Amino acid sequence: MxxxxxxxxxxxxxxxxxxxxxxxxxxxxxxxxxxxxxxxxxxxxxxxxxxxxxxxxxxxxIFPLLFVPAASGVMELGSQMMEVIVPVLIAIVPITALVMAVTGCVAQHCTTGREVQRHE
Known part of the structure; x- marks a missing residue:
């Protein structure tokens, strides 16, 4: 409950x-x-x-499981995605790297000077 x-x-x-x-x-x-x-x-x-x-x-x-419907939808449209794969990769790869870098910097800034607490 x-x-x-x-x-x-x-x-x-x-x-x-x-x-x-x-x-x-x-x-x-x-x-x-x-x-x-x-x-x-x-x-x-x-x-x-x-x-x-x-x-x-x-x-x-279970967060990754919540993306299964979206991933299956992308798989269903695979043939249409192949037509635009190069522009998609050109857009996704640098943006993903940028998001990872910014997230890492923000996480480091938030935890600087504090002991990281682990909850089990």
Missing amino acids: KFVFQFARIVGFCLLGEILATVLPLPIPASVYGLLLMVAALRLGLLRLEQVRETGLFLTG
Whole structure:
């Protein structure tokens, strides 16, 4: 039952993100609003990490599985993708490297001077 309540809290923040994306005229995805709201609630103490930890760890554990439908859709359109493979690779490879580099720099900046905590 604990997982149901934790999942409900996470879904609640997703719903609030959807509402903000509908109301605000900014080009920001609802999922980003939801994540920002959850981070703000955690930082302000409105939500404790223990209230979402187990379900969050479960969801991040099955994260690759959530991409299976998208990957199967790409596989289905493989013949059409072959026509534009060179421009796609030219766009994807440098952007992926850039995202990885920026993410690494941000992660290093966030953990500098702090001991990395591991939750098992």
